Amino acid sequence: MPPSAKTEKDNEANQGQGFPAYNASRRQQPPPKLKKPVPHYRHLVRWNKDRVPDSVEEQQMNQDLTLLRHILDLFMNNKMAEAEGLLARGPVLVGESGENEHKAEPSSSSSSSTAAQKAMETFGEKQQQQKEQQEDPEPRHPQEKSQESHHASGDDFSSVTSSSAPSNNGNKKSSSATSSSEGGKKGKESKEPMAMYFELAKGIIQGLRALVTFDPEEIELGMKAFEKAIKTADKQRKGSIIGLGSVKAVGSFVVGTIGAGSFRGMNRVQKHAELIYAEATILRSLLSVLYHLDVWMVFEECINLRHAFTIIQGLKSFMDSVESELRAGKNIDHHQIDEHLVSGVTLSYSLYNIIISFLPDIIVKMLQFIGFPSDRDWGMAMLGACGDWDPMAPPESSAEHAERLASSANDGIRRQFCDMVPIIFQVIVSSFIPMNHIDLGYAQKINDYNLELYPESPFFLFFKGRHLQVTSQLDEAVATYNSVQVEPRWHNLSHIFVFESLMCAMMQADHDTACEKSRQLLKESRWSKCAFRYLTAITGYERGDNTEKKKIDNLMEKVEGGMQKVAGMNLFFETFCTRKSKRYIKEGHLLLPSYDFMLLWNTFDMMPPKVLQKALDTISSEVSRLQAMLPQKMKNRESQPLAPKDQTIEAASGGYLGGMFSNKNAILRDSKVSDYENFYDDYCLAFFLQGLVAYHIAFFPEEAFHQGMCDLAMESFQTVFRYAPLINDDTYTYYFSHYYKAKIWIHQGRLDEAQTRFKYLLSHSNTNLLGLPALVGGKGKNSLELFVLLKVHSGLLDIETARTAAAGGASVMGSSIRSDSIRSSK
Template sequence: MPPSVTTDSEVPTLPPLFSDEKTSTINDTTTTTSTMKPSQEQEQQKQKQQQQQPRINPSRRQTAPPKLKKPVPHYRHLVRPTGPPESDEEAELNADMGLVREILDLFLNGQMVEAEQKLERQPKRMYFQLARAIIQGLRALVTFHPDEIEKGMKAFEAAIKASDKQRKGSLVGVGAVKAVGSFVVGTIGAGSFRSMNRVQKHAELVYAESTILRSLLSMLYHIDFWMVFEECINLRHAFTIIQGLKSFMDATEQELRSGKPIEKHKIDEHLVSGVTLSYSLYNIIISFMPDIIVKMLQFIGFPSDRDWGMAMLAACGGWDPTADADDAAARKERLASSANDGLRRQFCDMVPIIFQFIVSSFIPLNHVDYHFAEVINLYNLDRFPASPIFGFLQGRHCQLETRLDDAVATYTALTIEPEWHHLGHVAVFEELMCAMMTRDHDKACDKARLLLKGSRWSKSAFRYLVAITGYERGLTAEKKKVESVMGKVEEGMQKVAGMHLFFETFLARKSKRFLNEGGRLLLPSYDFMLLWNCFDMMPLKDLHRALDEISEQTDRLRQLLPAKMAERERRDPLAAKDQTIEAAGSNGGNGLLGGLLGGNSAKQALLRDSVVSGYTNFYDDYCLAFFLQGIAAYHIAYFPEAEHDPAKAQLALTAFDTVFRYAPLINDDTYTYYFAHYYKAKARIHQGDLDDAHARLKHLLSLSSTGLMGLPQLVGGKGRNSLELFVLLRTHSALIEIDTLRAARGEDTPTAANSFRSPSVLSFATRASKK
């Protein structure tokens, strides 16, 4: 059972490991010295914030739609009957697109083998080649095998060659030299596309799409810098084509508004859905990159507006997030609409669904609307009732709403042909996650073994899952097998774009810990669930059970805390500050804790006092246990649409403070420190203390290394945080959330007094890393 929690005034925060009577940084009582009491004004402000805390937690599943900075084009209105074909090439194009639409319908409805067989019987013209390449590209992604990736690249090369033959003469042959020139010239103008016939416009679109997808596969496959550089140039050139097509459609839209006839342009639903999909994806994907990279890309002409890109995709299907769901008549009319015939229409629908149901679990989005995404998904299920893709997304929606039984039933009911069993492993993995959340160790172990046997995604991850689920099951007969599988985790690591996957690095380090400590690992399932953000998907009853199990471990570990360390806590019951990097930076210390103590002898005394005999990584486990306790308590306290639990909210903050206190003694698991800052900032956002949340998040960003995507080492020069990118993306998202809340309140940005002193922190971290 978790320890009892009293009110805010009764629960003292844990003291720092070392006293410091100079200045404090971010803390809950905001003092200028260790002996000063909070001012009356600060106490009143704290009480006011607590009074503003709603009794019922707001939903995280449906938030207000964004306010767009510019109008969204509705290119569907530009579609006109194309009339009789003007040439044999156009007649051939019409027939090809009709057949590809039939093949796509078969594929989306689960008849994948029949779709492939029908496609193979078709000639090697551009749309058939593009369809073959997309199917092979999907196979490469679900198998993640180098041979399949190489086949996908070759298939897209074939599509590029087929489309290049039908492009307009003046643009044919634009290779690397002209692609480099496109950086300077900018984009192909709308006038260039006015002079093209319908076949040539489609050839440009297919050429650009094939170039983009081939380049992305190539960057996954190759590790050579110059190859990656060349693919970036190709991406830029492909964008000039997409942007030119968009400019052409914008100009046509202006003609329509001015009353001019637009039939002569022969814009069909296939072209509309293609331009919408490609241009929107550029906006969305670039928006997730770090600010400095976004500014560089914007400087050379790339767009970056995620909300606008999502709205553009919705407009392609005629979806409106503010409108009521379709009734039976409206849904029937939508199904009969000619807009459904666009070859990329279903992909335009998939993107917002995937972002809402999958991406939002890893990178918190600021405008979430699961209901809107479900409306789009149900429409596609009406059209493709046997679709494994849309069926999986429906199960994912159940999972996000913490309806785990419904999610598992949906995944189990999916029918996937044996030739595409790798696609079915996506659902098997989610079933595994559901079993781990509900603590069904037998089922979790069975699913993990199934994935290890049949999937090629990540042998490292699946070996680790087999090991920890067997370990959690606790069968003596399986002990040797668990140790054997755990010993093979590191050798299963793979590289993507020349780099190890961050989660495989994380798991390899955990497997080493397991082996070095004689087959012992603390709460491995809950630790792994952090990677997939499973705490957001756990029902309230399972969160309470998780908190009970984790709190048993915090109680056990507290009993192992050396007596002299416990005495340090009793001597100084009130924390002057969080015991973290920023405190060391303000004192100008050298190396591990030196600046806090002012001398090497005191440092050595502390290290002697902190030793736990026979437990090398005690403080890694100690901080991990309290961190997991904080996460479980946080999610209970702020469970959406449930009554707010202030006791659990305070327990979460106290647990995170414990992590801050003992973070300097961590050997490996530095991620607990960074994540504790992130979750404490999220708690402050819930409490309405945006200044503290903003300062804490800016502090995390101030620790970014010169690699742009990383967080540095802790005070003692520890190993890098293998989950740094994960934290960084979430931090950026939380800062946007704060900006949105400030704008709604009409507030200004935080004052300098509420910010971390990042220059001194960064300089100290740099000095420490060189020691």
Template sequence: MFDSIHQVRQAMDLFLNSYTAECEALLLPKRNASMYHSLGYAFILSLKAILTYQRVDIEAALDAMKHAYLVADKLRKRDSFWKNTAHSLISTYSIQEIKEMTPIQRHAELVFAETYLMKAGLQIVYEESFVAFLREGIKMHTSHQIYKGLERYLLHVQKEASLGKDIMEYGMDAHLASGIAFGMGCFNLALSMLPEFVLKLAEFVGFQGDRGLGMWYLKSIGGWDAYNKNEKQKQRMAPELQKPQEGLRRQFCDMMLMMYNIVLAKLTPVSHVDLPLSDLILQYNLKLYPQGMVFLTLNGRRLATQRQLSEAKIYYQKAIDSQDYMKQLHHISYWELGFIALLEQDWKKAHQLFQKLNKESNWSKAVYTYLQGMALYLYATHDMNPGDSRKQLILKSAELMALVTKAKQKIAGKSIFIEKFVARKSRKFELQGNRLLFPDLEIIHAFSGLEMLTVPLMRKNLDRINAMLIRLSSSHSFYVYDDISLCHFLRASILRQLLEQDDDGNVVEWKEMQRESIRIVMALADKIQLDHWLYYFTIYEEALMLMMEGDYDQARKKILYLLQRTEKHDFNVGAGQRAKNKYSMENALILKCHNCLGVITELSS
């Protein structure tokens, strides 16, 4: 078995360094005979399925996952039917029972749990129904139960080792430990992101959502927990490069830490953020995998979130150039480059990139179509002189906007919030006679990208907004209060970030302008016809400003108010019947609010 693990480790190293074809060549010959080769091959197919979103690829990945967990299941410890059923649904193996297993049986438990969980997640995406979500949720619970039993075993062995006892008899090798830590780390981290009322329900049926524990598991496998304890060590060089016998899932633990700190922490405020450590982990992995598309892309994202947009584009292009075998991996970089083009107001480049994604990627045709149409509209209205050519491009953008609503998809029987948002925007485009106000800033905000604006771009956009507010003061449009509110919401958000980044600005004036914009949105809220989300997101923006100023009590009150509106289903803000309905991107805001409370607690303690 350990020979197979070492060979799969070689395959994963090839994959992480962008040698995907060579990785598959190592895995494929033994996928029917070896549990770990089967797991590795299923992982590669699953990644391909997620990237292509083609039903044929998803079906192939589901078959590979099923084969992998059946291979693992044959190697698991065999008890009576009733005892096996109890272990799957109610209880878990005791520490003594796991100790009595052979090494292969312990690894079979882990691989079965991994593949059973991955197949369940992929099945939900494939079937797009709520029934599938419930059915596969039971399988996820089964997987979690197995992980919980293995977790207790791991913690027991670690305790014994801390007491100076000989732990050889427990057979806790680095590959098993890394797998348990990765699984429990991901479970704890993912569940801790859920709103409190959902988390309580999950914990009631046996799940666990402890973010601190999840982070500890993920750090411990790479030895990063030691760096976390000693602040001075963060300034030192990274540890020596890993050896072949290190845990098979070690790099995936590292990737989760980087994804949390570099990507997720920029999408929503979260606690337990450690940017210096994540930078150290990223540089360590770039030394190991200099051609690794994953790590090159993460470095591009890191630079973009630090407002180093030119440098970020270089790394995204390096990620694209690193491999051609699985071209769908390029789409991640094209997406990021498309948003940088929007930030830099390079509408033509943005249109080209989103057009390419619309042709080649199946992830969200609704979003790609909207972004392509929006970029074309901005190019026509900003970069072209009035005339027939400009009119033709606006009509072409209108044709694209008309396709957005029909392109929506569902996951677990539910519409995707961002697809619902762009569908509403495309309908508003038509309602307003092929016109939208600041659609670039609006969609950048929806993807939490305004914080990537450089200071010159912030100032440039402030000038755009202030000029538009002067024009709107004499407008008689039916949607004028929507437009004025959008302007002030965007101005409040950009001013808050300017106050964080620009030391040369007029702080007193900017603070007053920011407060004024928030007051105006609150005053106009009952006159908003369509964009009722502006009222709720402006309150959230006000809470962020209060946090920046250190007024955590008032910030907490604002966040709790937003959470209560959802709990009580109280949305009666705005004009017309639609004001009584849920607002756009509500689920996204509730997740932000839930995690924001954790940040407030962390900052105020």
């Protein structure tokens, strides 16, 4: 098969015209220009902690929130057994002394975080007040109670009022007492308070355990826990808004959303009940998709997700209207908005915006048509506003930082989750799906703040290690992962640290460590037996120990049996592992399997220059070996021009096919390599990996541009195009080569050509809306098509950003996230 002659454009690319002398940073980019202002709901907090609640339900909720704040702090700070023990004991009934039941041990409290100590001290003070009230039945004026409460409290979580005595308002009752009186009486009689927050917390912990174990029984328990939370919250919702199950859910597609006026007629407990009902519905739906593994279940749960969204959107509309009142100078104290409601609405509504934005355009448009939002940048900014974070703000002074740590405005029960989401997307998701406006320093600032509160947290320590990893500090990342100690009951949580250590070892070609870590995952983890069997096999294969060949063969034969489905679909990385294992069984060897697998995890972005150079040397040696095996007749054809017919076909294809051939039978005969059926799969894979590593060396962030590596990358990708029609299975190398060639053009400023190349990759779609074009030879479906699709969409956003910057409209925040200092939070 003759190669296509190098075009004039390719020669121009290799001349180095248009490339910057110094590579820009992909790790700290300017923030986006927002399309609409970011709401600052944290400034709406008007929870009068000194007010004696009119209803038992509100007293109970206040008491539950204070105790749950302490439980959350313990759990976050790696004291999971103690936190689960307190949660299992359940809430303390209003009017009862829970001092002996829920008081933490002094030894464990002393090592807890500042926030945990503060919450527990407050809880203890309130329990003491409760005891004194029971001993002194003499009623006192509410103002005296308020003064004592204010004196004892240290933050907004201290609004627990433990007295069950009636308010001095006479016969005046709150709407909460009216709407929930039956449930409240039942709770008193049976000594089972309607602790909706406790039920939600139990569901979240059980759901987290289900995710780290991936055990169907644990998933089922998580679903049941959320169902109980839904029922408990439903009992405390306002009667007029409680729906009719699925009928109400289906109707919400037509009606749209619940208006802000509906929430104005609710008391504080009812607003929280609506929020918890929606949150538990969302989380239960996600677990249901994992549990049933049925594509039809996705459609059924979409109805529930839509119904939950109507509640979340209604709460947001209500808070928007309250914010308008505040700007107009009106008093909003009577709305009794607390930091827990603010953090909850912010988290849920932002996640809807962010997650939907990652779906294909055609699906996003369909969801927007029925009312779902999709604005990733705005959602991220909204989460930042919840914590008063601003990527453009100057470094905090010591006094400002101390004020932030002590501020009760940051202590909503969902506050840490609002911080986690931007960190996750910056240091984890962006590694798999290239995104714009990455600022790892911003993510580190948020994470460092939380590590001060929770120095032993496995979650924030993982984010710290991941930040080191994505900034190419591999040794420091591994040291951080190894320093984390997880309680035995949560041992499965440590597998994520083991997996990341495995990836670091594979990047550094430390095959012994990689083999050890992969075997540990295979033995202990249930996340993906398919992937772990394959990883154990290839890490053992890379060691080159012939005594392990039988074990490797056995593992490869079992890879396909470990496949699982999520929402009725195979996971793309498991499909990849299965195809590679079949290749090994058939031919007895694989080409550079570790580097091949690392493509799925985008680890080449994380490799430091020395590691990249080592990888290039290893890959180039394989390239030389395969070039020596290339039939001489194929080498001779490389210097021959295309036949007129082939030139016509090549021109019609836009030059993307790398050279068609007229005499197909002769080419196939001349291309044969004895006893090597998939020779051209490996040949193109080797050249693609060589081009990929050369690309990362040439454009390593904040380093000088390397022209020689850029030339090598372009030549390698061109070789892939040339021999792609002879590929049998690994068609992904063809698509990825086009993607990275277009990325080089973006660096060079050739945006129109890069956009045309991206559109070519998206030009042919299968019925599943996610397809990519097959190769000219009619080859099968690309097993990594979704992965390529996500990268291509990101590439189109890169082009849009580059054009905006070239037009003089460099990405600048339309409005700062941080509208005022943290002092104005109340």
